Structures are given as structure tokens and as C-alpha cells.
Amino acid sequence: MDVSRAVSVLRAGGLLVLPTETVYGLAADAEQRRAVARIYAVKGRPADHPLILHIAGIEALGHWVDLTAAPAYAGALASALWPGPLTLVLPRSNRVGDHVTGGQDTVAVRVPDHPIALAVLAAFDGAVAAPSANRFGHVSPTDVQHVIADIGDQLTDDDAVVDGGPCQVGVESTIVDCSGDRPRLLRPGWYGADDLVVAGGVPLDDEAPEPRPRVSGSMTSHYAPRAAVVLRSAEDLHPTPDDPVSGLLAPAGVETPTGWVRLSEPATSADYARVLYSALREADALELERVVAVLPSGDDGVVGAIRDRLTRASTDR
Ligand code: TXA
Ligand code: MG
Numbered sequence: 001m002d003v004s005r006a007v008s009v010l011r012a013g014g015l016l017v018l019p020t021e022t023v024y025g026l027a028a029d030a031e032q033r034r035a036v037a038r039i040y041a042v043k044g045r046p047a048d049h050p051l052i053l054h055i056a057g058i059e060a061l062g063h064w065v066d067l068t069a070a071p072a073y074a075g076a077l078a079s080a081l082w083p084g085p086l087t088l089v090l091p092r093s094n095r096v097g098d099h100v101t102g103g104q105d106t107v108a109v110r111v112p113d114h115p116i117a118l119a120v121l122a123a124f125d126g127a128v129a130a131p132s133a134n135r136f137g138h139v140s141p142t143d144v145q146h147v148i149a150d151i152g153d154q155l156t157d158d159d160a161v162v163d164g165g166p167c168q169v170g171v172e173s174t175i176v177d178c179s180g181d182r183p184r185l186l187r188p189g190w191y192g193a194d195d196l197v198v199a200g201g202v203p204l205d206d207e208a209p210e211p212r213p214r215v216s217g218s219m220t221s222h223y224a225p226r227a228a229v230v231l232r233s234a235e236d237l238h239p240t241p242d243d244p245v246s247g248l249l250a251p252a253g254v255e256t257p258t259g260w261v262r263l264s265e266p267a268t269s270a271d272y273a274r275v276l277y278s279a280l281r282e283a284d285a286l287e288l289e290r291v292v293a294v295l296p297s298g299d300d301g302v303v304g305a306i307r308d309r310l311t312r313a314s315t316d317r
Helices: 003-011 033-043 058-064 072-081 115-124 144-154 193-200 269-285 301-314
Strands: 016-018 025-029 052-054 086-091 106-110 174-177 184-187 228-231 246-249 261-264 290-293
Touching: 003 016, 003 025, 003 115, 016 115, 025 033, 033 144, 058 072, 058 106, 072 086, 072 193, 144 269, 174 193, 193 301, 228 301, 246 269, 261 269, 269 290, 269 301
Parallel strands: 052 106, 086 174, 228 290, 246 261, 246 290
Antiparallel strands: 016 025, 086 106, 174 184
16 A cells, blocks of 8 residues: 555545554544535444544644644643554634534644654645544554454445555554643543643643543543453452453563463563554454453553453453
8 A cells, every 4th residue: 555545535535454563543624514524424422522633743733733722732632642552622712623523623733753643644745533443332443453453345336445554553642632731631641640741841730530421531431342341459460260251461570370261462562552453353363251351560641551451452341
């Protein structure tokens, strides 16, 4: 798949499955209402869940965001952490339609740190709206095979799939609301609160985020496989004969109880994030009834993101 074909698909109003450093996106030209509407149809996503705009660089931000209304800390965050797994929610410009923002006066924007995504965005010279390329409510795709399994049957000859191999970060971007006096963390990702304070130069607003469908990823029972997910500490695995058929996702060094299937044994928290979603999908492929997850140690940003996603996946459905 060459960049020029990807760009012509976007220009013609088709959908493009695009790799990013976090997860695969399902992309459309943000200025074509009909193309964006198809994203919602293909994902089965409710229409009031706004999309993230992906742009080639910070220079393009002024087309999509009302910079006169943007706080200084947002510029600091963008300069320090873009391209990268960080999404900023900012006051939108007139060019951004309600079909992207769900009617809100803010827009979510990021510059992905992925060579293919950046090449496509630079050549396209616009913004692409892209959610994660999974069926609504399922775990995000970190490999092109996950995308094909979820939505492949709905793509047509007018669409295209770019295979960029496995995603290097593995969990969705950190989302920061930059519409107030202080940055507010809406969704943890590779970057956690400490990283944001350092890069933004101001303390975070730590009031609880308002209730929403504003952030679909903040709904409970999101990011969920079919198997039940339970969180355990490494000391608390105690297998019993009546255990459901169980898969174990745990850091290297944690032993697998007899009879359980080891889904992955990541050596670092970054490795853990990278394999997290494929391990959950693997559990479903193996028809396991339950995934027991042991969190990685440490308190860097990505450990917070892993805890967040596993907690949501474990919420009783
Ligand atoms: O890493 C990522 O962010 C991936 C890749 C493809 O870039 N994208 C992604 O998109 O995770 P999605 O649609 O699955 O999640 C985007 C989240 C949604 O929960 C949405 O509600 C929130 O961003 N969002 C978008 N616009 C917003 C806004 N104006 N205010 C608050 N939240 C917003
Ligand atoms: Mg998503």
C-alpha cells in the first residue's frame, strides 16, 4: 500500500485502516460528513461519541482549533509530546463540523508518532477523523488481523487497509481536556499525570471528569473481551479444581498455576501494554472462560493505563 493510494482513498470519501503507534485507527477525511458517518456505521458506535482528529504536525493545529481561545499549557504539552500518544481537547475552529465533535464546542486532536501515519497525513494535507478500528465496546486493535476480524466484512473496494505491523505502544492515547484553566486527564495512556505536569508546566485539575458519553472509553465495561477478566496479585493466584478454564496475563517471573494457559509474560510495563489487547483477544480465540491478570509493578504512566483498561475490562457485564 503506497501513500498516494491511501490519500486517494481518503479524498474519494473512503475509509482507511491506518496504523498508529497506539492502536489501529479507522480513518476518514474529517471534512466529508458522509465518510465520517460511515465510521460510526462500521463500528456500531453511538453518534454522540466524538472522534479524534489526526494531523501531520503542530503547524496545522490552527486550522482545526481556535488558538486564540487555547490555554498556554496546551501549547507546552503539544510542543513537548507531539508527535506522540497524546490527544488534546481544545476549543474548535469553524472548520470542524458537528459530525466530528458530536456537537460539542471542543475538538480532540493528536499528531501520531508513526512513520506511515505521518506520511499519509502530510501528503493528505488535511485532518483525518479516526477512532480505534474495533467494533464498539471491543478491545482496540493492535494488529491489522484484529481489524480484519472485527470489521473486515464491512469494508468495500472504496476503502483500504494499511498494514503497519504490530502497534508499538499498544494502549490508546492519553486524553487531556485543555478547555479549562488547568489540564484535566480524561483517559490515561502512555503518558500519565506526572508526565503531563512536567510537560505542561502547570498542576492538573484533579476534579473528577464530568459524567459523559463524552469519552466513550470512560464507560464501564469497555475494552472488554468475551472472557471474564479478574485482577489478582501474584501472591493470590491459588488455583482450585473448580476454576473456570483460565488464561494468565502476568509479568515475567510470575509462575503459571498448573492447568492454566499462560497468555503472555511481558518483561516490562511497556511490553505489557504492547501485548495487552492481543492477549485478551487470544483468550477469546482459545475460548477461555476467564482471564486472570496480574498488573506490572511500578507507577509510570503506562502502568496507570494498563490498570485503567483491565479494571474496565473486568467490570461485571
Ligand atoms: O490512540 C488513540 O487515541 C486512538 C488512535 C486511533 O489515535 N484513537 C482512539 O479513538 O482511541 P477512540 O474514538 O476510540 O477514542 C477517542 C476518545 C473517545 O472516548 C471520545 O469520546 C473522546 O476521545 N473525545 C473525542 N472528542 C472529544 C471531546 N471533544 N471532548 C472529550 N472527549 C472527546
Ligand atoms: Mg475506541
